[in-house]
Amino acid sequence: MIMIIKFRRKIEDRIKKYLFKGDAIVIYGARQVGKTTLVNKILAEYGDDGKYYNCELKENRDLLQTTNSQDLGRLVSKYKIVVLDEAQKITDIGTILKILVDTFPKVQIIATGSSSFDLANKINEPMTGRTKTFSLYPLAIEELIENYDFAQINGNLENILRFGLYPKVFDRNAEESIMELSELTNKYLYRDILSFNQIRKSTLVEDLLKLVALQVGSEVSYEELSVKLGVDRLTVIKYLDILEQMFVIFSLRAFSRNIRDEVSKSIKIYFWDVGIRNAILGLYNNLSVRDDVGKLWENFCIVERMKYNANNFILGNVYFWRTYDQKEIDYIEEINGEINGYEFKWGDNTKIRGKGKFEETYGGKAMIINRKNYLDFLIKKMVEKK
Template identity: 30%
Template sequence: MKRYLDDRVQADLAKKMVFLTGPRQVGKTTLSRHLIAQQGGQYLNYDVPADRAIILHQRWNPLAPLLVLDEIHKMPDWKAWLKGVVDGKLATQQLLVTGSARMDTFRQSGESLAGRFFGLRLHPVSVREWCEQTGAEPDAALTHLLERGGFPEPCLAPDNEQAERWRRQYFDGLVRNDVLEFSRIQEVNAIRLFAELLRSRVGSPLSLASIGRDLAVSPVTLKKYLDILEALYIVFVVRPFHDNIARAVLQTPKVYFYDTGLVVGDDGLRFENLVATALHKHVQWQHDVQGQETGLHYIRTKDGAEVDFALSLQGQLTHLVECKLSDPKPHRALLRFAREQPQAQAVQVVRHLPHSHALGEIQITRADEYLKRLAA
């Protein structure tokens, strides 16, 4: 299946090296091989011993139109090494670097790569992408993604049984193998247990102190575990909006999974997670492709008023988004913040709704229509 970033990656490669990151099995290798099939090239994976030897000795074909290097962030001092590769390669050779862990989490010393690359993040399939690639109607696309999640393999699986088998193996493999890039083997079980607990706490303000008491682990250690799960693109964190960035970082975050299929809970919880993944993809497309300083947040006051999501541009609120399964009545907190923040578009996104309509400051919108209109 062609992905939404195929054309953008190809366009950016004509100008600079491209870093393509994202969750494991989200489609980075398929995208890379699709580009190689189109224009010719060579794919090398640092995890494969034979490929690793070629990478370390730089014995790839210097005339290959496209060189794809996967997982090289596992190499010591990879930034300095890669800078040498970029500066020494032929101008006609394009370079695509891919990885399933965030490259900015690796703090090896070395030369800066600033100005030498474009960074793009590949996300799971969204309602918009499924509609564009399969011709499905938005409501059918939303139903399918709520059932299967947005990762290509379960999304394209012939039945739910195959999708669930993939998911079990995927989650076990991530926690068992990839966590070791960041942590000691003795911590793997603790991180797995923490990840399992998070599956049922999606969308709620996350108290690491409370979870720490349950697991007999310090909040500082849990913060490290959360950073690992985020770095591996298992979860992403949504923080409360505040015009003081330092205060926003310190306040209680909410956590969502890249794979909606991993969420343990009712239909409302899975729906909120799917909307979160769609907004996260939308915001990062605007950041990576359009160069906009965008952000995804939520709003919560000391008196308990809360709106599920808020979008910002250059630190200013632009959108307020509340998720509901079937309730068309305007959410009280959404009404309040719509009046307090008149520059922000207020939308109540409803999964089961006969038709979209406006009620005062609030747009009551069918979820399938809203998600179809997002940027990616």
Template identity: 30%
Template sequence: MNLIPRKLLEDLKSSLSYFPVVALIGPRQVGKTTLVKQLMTTLGKECIYLDLEKASDLNKLTDAELFFSQNRNKLIVIDEIQIKGELYTTLRSIIDETRNPGQFILLGSASPELIRESSQTLAGRIAYHRLYPLSLAELPNEFTQNELWIKGGFPNSLLAPKPELSWQWMENFIYTYLNRDLLQLGLNAPSKTIRNLWSMLAHSSGQILNISTFAKSLGITSPTVKKYIDFLEDAFLLQTLPPFAENLKKRLVKSPKIYLTDTGILHHFIGIESFNELAGRPNAGASWETFVLSQIMAGKKPAQKLFFYRTHHGAEVDLVITKGEKVIATAEIKFTNSPKLSKGNYIAFEDLGASINFIITPSSDNYLIAEKIRVCPLKTFINEYLPVL
């Protein structure tokens, strides 16, 4: 199969025309290297690609200042930059000699250190882009929404010619993260404990985070669980959705909701290989909510922030979309094409005062169910409504 065009390509080009350094971050195997190599063929400029996991490429940077100076007019791509974090100071000195745009692209498989060190050392010189798993907006025509939902958006999982190969790839992906990648990021923990936690998080995706429950089940302390969850989030393997509480004098739920970032990983942990297997399961709705959130995260504008809303009196809505301090929309996610709202949904809409409230379904018609309340399928929301909010 030919390369799948990624929407981020043009954004990377734009940033390279202005910033000396562009950083592309995201989990392993999400397609960062493929995207950058594709980008390199379109720039009309000589490029050098260095993979710091290769000893030969790492050796080229023994005297990094000399190497960069000798290749000053080329775009230098450094993959797995976190392996050699001391490069940041050298990069800054080289960049500041000319301040020319498009000198370096840095790739990192997530790392709190990568982001913190680069933002401090290269402040004002670097633009960040996050590559998400393949989204509906990028999905080739030969694949359905349900295939993307079940297999997830990691290219090697989605494109596998047989379900068992997709399953095998995902198992290897999880094993490598547990036994190598998270260790490289500095997580000092037994792989069995992290796998059990990751599995528990998969079964809890879409729910309010209750760290003490996980701690009790794993036989470790709550602060330790919090540290492990932070590492998984820093590795882009899960995400927390904070509660919305701006300027509201209500008794609100204060804990975040937790989601895996890819439904392929979620389904692997809960033992689902097909849509028919999932459809009758009690966690099908939570899986659908996780999928919808992942698509909105991949498609939203940077200025759009996401929250959930829930009060102790029963008012709730799955997503609150803000821009600045203003609520611009809400969305209730329903795993049905004939959705019905609860009393708590209507109270939440009134509390938040958004100009439009969506009910996102798998594949319903697109229509107003009441004033300011629109039912629409996910694909329509992503392609038509989210870009103009």
């Protein structure tokens, strides 16, 4: 087991580049991914010139829930940098942020939120053009590589696939990891989801998450989910959207350029952390006795690649690809005009159904990602060797 106490997060340097340039910094991310640790690390560089407010505490909310600039000034004006952690808890936070930025331009405001659905809705209109936003995810393989060599990462791969990469989970033994994941899902995940006014049925959320967790790597049908859950299709879509905005899941849509035999309207759903996925299902078994290793591997590789792209500000579109005659590729990237495909294989299978058709149609490469080359894929731009 790799033992890690502190991690340097990749987005830290990018955030620092935008400090004191007139905009509020907004950091989104799920509970317990390290937002508070990150902002306190930044604050520590400013000593007494930095101030931290935990907005989950009622006494702090009571102080900050005002549009009186003099009252706000007493809270922030004597500092260079001020953090509002879990800022979505503050009523009318958008207006308050605007007053802070406009009235105290020399004070750098950093706001964090565990729900982009909640916080973004509150700040978008009043703060249009006045924010720089960043997303923090569970630990990325790229962040581990800075401290540990490939052999150590490989040696810990099974634990990563079982327990995921949340900071408080990664450096624990199996029993402690399971306890932490149980705490994350029961205390934070479900509680936060149910705090939304749009979410009225707790059992429906749990059942939906379990169904989606079982279908990782497969195409998801809204109609099928609605039948199994006994609710209408629009309710399923609304709940899935909230889960995406809370950084629990994300979706890939089918890639198509209107070739007649390409699937174009399906989606696949993955989890931002495979440990959370396993916790929802209560499955922590060793990989040798599991029948879902291929699903875990696919989810892990896709989410780690997406973290890498996000952390390094690599912009593009991501999809999966399938034809009606069952040619398919797990993951498609469209970046800088190039379209490349990646198929994830836990075992020794080296065949991609549809490799020739995909490469001929789109001019890019279709590549196998397995346990021999996955670290190259997850920490740098993968280029197939000719």
